[in-house]
Amino acid sequence: MNIKTGSVHSFHGRDVEVLFSRDDITSRLQALAKDIEKDYHGKELVVVGVLKGSFLFMADLVRCISLPLTCDFLRVSSYEGEHSTGDVRMEFDMTQPIHGKDVLLVEDIVDTGNTLRHLLSHLKAKQPSSLRVASLLFKETGRNGRSLVDYIAFEVPNRFVVGYGLDYEGQFRSLPFVGAFI
């Protein structure tokens, strides 16, 4: 299948418009990784992925970053279907201590910013030396915490997006592109 930006495909009974193709993502991640390498030159990073949505983004991003780093994960949930419940639940926490470490938190998407605010205060309490955020997507709704995010791969319109890690009721995560329901 030729999956190009702007094309529409049917998956799990839904029409999905491709917003960012696999190629778009690959080249954007290389640029993002260069920025991260510049900012963390001479340092060692702890990259913390927020499951489940960030798993593909994190896997591809860390392979582009030429710095010594370790990986860890935590898991939160706040969405039911297409809507945020507003209630962020930590389902499991990361395992390594980050006191005095340079931490890069990796998110799939920042929408209202609720999840991120919750995670930042949770991680700050562990006293890392520095804490920054990389998000694959940022919704252009204006109501959220743009200033909380240091590295953004793509901005997206206020539509429900799926693919490349992001799901709708557990499906669509394995699509190799980011798409929006139409």
Ligand code: IMP
């Ligand atoms: P926030 O707390 O409103 O910023 O939402 C953040 C979390 O909600 C993300 O980590 C996603 O898991 C989920 N989310 C928000 N918008 C979407 C979307 O358009 N598609 C899939 N998941 C989303």
